[in-house]
Amino acid sequence: MSLSTVARRGLFAALLATTGLAASGLAQADATLDKIQQRHKLAVGVVLSGGPFGAIDPNTREPIGFSVDLARDLARQLGVEVDLVAVQPANRVQFLQQGKVDLLIANMEWTPERDKLLGHVPTPFYRVGGTAALAKDSPVKTWADLKGQPVCTSQGSSYTQALIDLGADLKAFKTSAESLLALRGNNCVAAVHDATLINPLLAKGGEWSGYRALAPELKPAPSVIWTRLGETDTQQRLDPFVKQWHRSGWLIEREQANHITPASPALVELRAKLQGEGA
């Protein structure tokens, strides 16, 4: 990348200053931890689009889900309150870059492209790949069969590049909800999203009983907690928490409590690995 980061930041800062938002603008690398302590609040961006990772409880109107549990526990261990900010896949990076949230626990897997834009806590907390929801009688048997076919996904999906490389005719909707509706309206042959979103839907049956998932998972990648680029202090502060989650088996317990099926083999692997390292 040929961009001059200094000049870019300068322009960004100028833009923000003119709109009177300079104070909430690009935080310095080390400022985030101070900011969290000063405000006594940890702002975490989570995706609350339904499903076991993040949703709104219809009874209490409170956010619930795996990501929400993680965010709450981080705040608890930092000794501050949690401020859960609902983000969308299409805007989550901007929320983080512009300082509206301190961290993203937003179903956002590690990719080499994202690694250039943002920083992350080294230890992943999960591993997710993509799967395609297809009609049961669909002729598509492998990922390669999607070449030239209309495929629905959401804007900002982790699988965009992989689907373009497969030669699929990509139709990216605002969120996964519209993409899945478009699949049911026969506007595409498959809807590709995180397996953790699709599998529970298909398992629920009902209106999804006529659909099946495509195996193996597309581009499985580690889910990490994202920070702004270069915020190593924050990353180092949070990394032991994540490691401890694995060692104590807390993540596996939260996975069961949130009914995430099938259970991730990655959690078991990471637990065994970290328990070996620990002590």
Next chain:
Amino acid sequence: MSDSLHWLVGQLAHLGLNYAFLLDAYASGKLLDGALTTLGLCLFSIVGSLLVGALLAAAVTSGQRWLAWPARAFIEVTRNTPTLVQLYCAFLVLNMLINQSLGSANPMIPFAWVVLVISLHKGAFHAEALRAGIEAVPAVTLEAASSLAFSRRQQLLQVQLPLAVRFALPALVNNLIDLVKMTAVASAIAVNDITYASIMIWTQGDNVIELMLLILAFFGLLSFAVNCIGRALEARLRMPGYGH
């Protein structure tokens, strides 16, 4: 062409703006495609909305209750609901129903849904602007026309509408500028307009500011062009001594 583009990208890089994606064949192809799709959406829905507007205005001012009432009801419902909601309703509900009954024979592609929804939505606004124009035609002019044995239809087409268009033109151009900007809703149902193309590029990279500036400039220029055409038309249709 490519040399001047390189130079431009270089100059912008000094300002801290990374337009390097314009040199990438895939991204620039996507954007160009998107720009053409937006132009297509504008052209089709401008023509469509003006037709719908003229028909609705004719129905509302016809004096026939069975024509005027349904047209009035349609205008009220269409004007008072958001375009995005109408588009979702059309594409995610109506289109699904059509697909279920016709299967793959469904002729409505997402592009056509956007043109249809915007045409109907903006048509309702055009109808109100035209109605104002039609009602501004002095009664004596119509009396003169009927004394010359013009039928009701001839009066509408040859006397009322030509005069009404002159009255309504500023409001119509206003509506059309709004229509140009409204085409951005197409991105919500994955029609590859310029907004969608930009979203697809910036969600994969770090180009939000650059792409935002680019599409703002693009829509700004497009609306400005519509404005200029409207002004030229106003000047051309100007009738000395009539309302000016």
